[in-house]
């Protein structure tokens with residue numbers, strides 16, 4: 084992948100496990116200097132990721148509940164500095180009144196920042212969410228992102244987490260575990276993993292690791308390896324990243 088404003092439509096997540104209520108319209112990478120004035124935290128010229136998405140105006144889960152579910156699974160969100168609406172920066176995530184799709188996009192922005200920071204070990208990242216006037220459910224999210232492969236991976240996991248939260252599913256421990264496992268898998272040269280081996284590498288319990296691998300398999304970040312001599316009967320997975328195909 085390259086950075087430079089080119090769209091990566093062929094790398095859009097295709098493995099979402101349920102019919103999404105927040106839908107990804109496009110994913111692209113570039114420097115986007117025109118948005119840097121919207122957040123004083125942006126570093127001029129720094130590579131960014133741009134997601135365009137359509138929110139769900141009639142979600143059964145309210146913005147405040149969605150916010151709480153995300154924070155319960157990713158408590159680091161409470162330490163974010165937010166200056167939504169042009170206000171002075173405040174800790175946490177500021178929601179606006181009576182605009183659920185803008186709030187969904189804004190929450191997704193912060194979730195992607197949190198996941199990117201964890202995945203790439205970056206301490207400071209900035210972003211901004213811009214709502215469309217038409218169609219009203221559409222938003223652009225711009226997030227500083229050095230690695231397009233990380234951005235694509237995080238987009239997929241964060242969208243899946245948002246839609247799981249909107250569907251009333253618990254996010255913890257599965258989604259934070261998915262992130263830990265993806266980080267380990269991406270950084271390791273091992274061809275294929277059993278849950279027990281990955282659990283030893285990450286320090287997570289084996290059962291939770293198996294659940295995280297299965298969830299990563301559903302969104303096609305890992306693939307189960309057909310292995311005729313796997314006498315244990317346990318699934319063996321290999322990391323393929325976003326947009327991977329079977330060998």
Ligand SMILES: [Zn+2]
Pocket residue numbers: 164165166167176177189193
């Ligand atoms: Zn914010």
